[in-house]
Amino acid sequence: MTFYAFFGAVEQGFAYGLMVIGVYLTFRILDFPDLTVDGSLPLGASVSAVAITSGHSPLVSIFMAGGAGFLAGMITGILNTKFKILHLLASILSMIALYSINLRIMGRPNMALLGQETVVDRFREWTGMLPQHSTPLLFAVICFAVVAVLIWFLHTEQGLAFLATGDNMQMITSQGVNTDNVIIFGVGLSNALVAASGALVAQNQGAADVNMGVGTIVAGLASVIIGETVFGDKTVSRALVAALLGSVLYRIAIALALGMKLGSFSITPSDLNLITAVLVVVALVMPRIKRKFLAGRAVQ
Amino acid sequence: MISVTGMIKAFNKGDVNEVTALSGVDLEVADGDFITIIGSNGAGKSTFLNALAGMFPIDAGRVVLDGTDITRWPEYKRAALIGRVFQDPLLGTCAGATIEQNLAMANKRGLKRGLGKGVRTRDREFFREKLAVLGLGLEDRLKTHTGLLSGGQRQALTMLMATLVRPKLLLLDEHTAALDPKTGAMVLDLTDEIVGTEKLTTLMVTHNMKEAIAMGNRLIMFHRGRIVLDIKSEEKKNLRVEDLLQRFADLRGGDGVVSDRMLLG
Numbered sequence: 001m002t003f004y005a006f007f008g009a010v011e012q013g014f015a016y017g018l019m020v021i022g023v024y025l026t027f028r029i030l031d032f033p034d035l036t037v038d039g040s041l042p043l044g045a046s047v048s049a050v051a052i053t054s055g056h057s058p059l060v061s062i063f064m065a066g067g068a069g070f071l072a073g074m075i076t077g078i079l080n081t082k083f084k085i086l087h088l089l090a091s092i093l094s095m096i097a098l099y100s101i102n103l104r105i106m107g108r109p110n111m112a113l114l115g116q117e118t119v120v121d122r123f124r125e126w127t128g129m130l131p132q133h134s135t136p137l138l139f140a141v142i143c144f145a146v147v148a149v150l151i152w153f154l155h156t157e158q159g160l161a162f163l164a165t166g167d168n169m170q171m172i173t174s175q176g177v178n179t180d181n182v183i184i185f186g187v188g189l190s191n192a193l194v195a196a197s198g199a200l201v202a203q204n205q206g207a208a209d210v211n212m213g214v215g216t217i218v219a220g221l222a223s224v225i226i227g228e229t230v231f232g233d234k235t236v237s238r239a240l241v242a243a244l245l246g247s248v249l250y251r252i253a254i255a256l257a258l259g260m261k262l263g264s265f266s267i268t269p270s271d272l273n274l275i276t277a278v279l280v281v282v283a284l285v286m287p288r289i290k291r292k293f294l295a296g297r298a299v300q
Numbered sequence: 301m302i303s304v305t306g307m308i309k310a311f312n313k314g315d316v317n318e319v320t321a322l323s324g325v326d327l328e329v330a331d332g333d334f335i336t337i338i339g340s341n342g343a344g345k346s347t348f349l350n351a352l353a354g355m356f357p358i359d360a361g362r363v364v365l366d367g368t369d370i371t372r373w374p375e376y377k378r379a380a381l382i383g384r385v386f387q388d389p390l391l392g393t394c395a396g397a398t399i400e401q402n403l404a405m406a407n408k409r410g411l412k413r414g415l416g417k418g419v420r421t422r423d424r425e426f427f428r429e430k431l432a433v434l435g436l437g438l439e440d441r442l443k444t445h446t447g448l449l450s451g452g453q454r455q456a457l458t459m460l461m462a463t464l465v466r467p468k469l470l471l472l473d474e475h476t477a478a479l480d481p482k483t484g485a486m487v488l489d490l491t492d493e494i495v496g497t498e499k500l501t502t503l504m505v506t507h508n509m510k511e512a513i514a515m516g517n518r519l520i521m522f523h524r525g526r527i528v529l530d531i532k533s534e535e536k537k538n539l540r541v542e543d544l545l546q547r548f549a550d551l552r553g554g555d556g557v558v559s560d561r562m563l564l565g
């Protein structure tokens with residue numbers, strides 16, 4: 001891998017870092033498999049693109065994207081807790097609805113940011129660095145700042161209730177916590193991060209596209225799993241950092257895979273969803289196989 | 301003071317599987333009453349405790365606690381007034397959280413949770429003192445994840461958590477049934493001690509008749525969703541297991557054999 005490709009992968013890893021942290025919050029902490037993210041990533045991109053082209057500051061547009069993502073996540077949470085729709089189905093409904101909403105927001109399937117100034121440009125000018133260095137640095141700073149805030153939050157009184165809601169709902173209800181509210185807030189927070197990530201990605205690649213969200217959840221899961229396997233998840237603080245770094249490792253792995261050639265066969269970007277899905281399946285099945293294998297050996 | 305009147309609860313209403321778990325329960329509990337509850341399988345004991353805790357809406361009846369009608373309060377809101385220990389030791393504590401984090405969460409039962417530190421340094425000393433009473437050495441393991449504790453240790457911790465903020469009502473549903481006899485006896489001693497010293501109003505379900513007679517100041521028996529026996533203070537002191545079985549058999553009009561599980565208990 002060239003140095004250039006490596007920096008590109010790191011940049012992608014941090015651009016999608018907030019998305020991966022969002023997926024970690026729902027999938028691992030709240031135990032709420034949330035497919036809304038496939039819709040809220042392009043939602044964030046659309047909101048940011050429309051906001052920038054209509055004259056808002058690119059930085060403000062990221063917060064607007066986050067707000068929109070929060071609302072989308074809240075709706076999934078409400079469908080699940082108040083209307084008793086299974087979490088997976090609730091999130092699929094939101095995801096499908098968001099496809100139409102994103103088209104409405106942009107008024108067309110995609111929107112270019114050509115000639116518009118983005119946070120990426122501003123940061124490069126401000127630091128005076130080469131773009132291949134300044135962009136990953138900017139995204140990394142944003143991601144680590146968010147991780148720091150989350151680590152602080154998860155150690156507050158509210159944060160403990162948040163952790164317990166995903167771990168043992170009966171216990172935390174018996175301690176007087178309204179878990180419906182925690183879930184609605186938590187899924188909202190997760191999607192706010194995913195949408196903010198969508199805004200960063202759009203500003204980085206100079207365009208928003210309704211289809212850019214396809215496979216987000218799978219990429220998010222793969223990153224979370226790679227992160228916890230490589231860096232461990234003994235404490236929430238560690239697991240959060242691991243998820244973020246997992247995002248970077250995942251993008252590096254993809255860059256490596258794309259560069260591979262087996263004779264005349266080479267992997268194309270369109271194969272990535274399949275590869276990622278297989279990777280997630282392997283990661284989910286591995287612990288079980290390992291346990292069986294160990295149990296089998298113990299008997300002998 | 302807790303007063304339950306005309307409590308009715310049916311599950312799977314309008315379905316072929318409809319069961320009336322509670323068919324009109326009335327109960328007045330005085331402050332400081334420690335009531336043991338017995339009854340055969342499916343008699344409605346757990347349903348009664350769960351209904352008091354607000355886990356589901358009841359079909360009819362009223363629950364009044366200290367003059368406040370809490371019939372329509374959701375479970376999390378009633379938790380401010382009610383402490384609980386479940387039969388399943390896994391239900392009472394959060395496995396992924398440490399002992400001190402669990403206690404910190406319990407220390408906020410019914411109180412507003414903010415963005416202050418989850419576990420405060422000054423709380424740790426208080427937690428250590430409380431844990432020392434259990435005599436399990438947990439006071440030196442504040443940072444241990446509760447998922448690593450044994451069932452008995454978790455149940456003792458749950459008992460502590462349920463009473464850390466003084467509850468107006470303590471609900472114990474066969475909370476020693478899943479433990480081995482020795483650990484069960486330890487948790488039961490702990491129950492007696494905490495309930496006794498704090499003078500907590502308590503309802504305890506058990507299948508052990510000796511336990512039901514030995515503990516508390518009042519004994520009630522559920523049968524087919526109703527309270528069929530209510531034995532108080534003096535009378536309860538002189539009660540023997542045989543008396544109880546006889547009275548149960550009489551109640552059923554001598555039509556049936558008393559269930560094995562009750563006899564064995």
Ligand SMILES: Nc1ncnc2c1ncn2[C@@H]1O[C@H](COP(=O)(O)OP(=O)(O)OP(=O)(O)O)[C@@H](O)[C@H]1O
Nearest residue numbers: 311312319321339340341342343344345346347348
């Ligand atoms: N959630 C539920 N859904 C359907 N039926 C239920 C439910 N909970 C309890 N029941 C039924 O209500 C009746 C009373 O059950 P309950 O659990 O209150 O009995 P119990 O006295 O606690 O018995 P045990 O001694 O076996 O614990 C039983 O017929 C039971 O099958």
Ligand SMILES: [Mg+2]
Nearest residue numbers: 345346347473
């Ligand atoms: Mg029961």
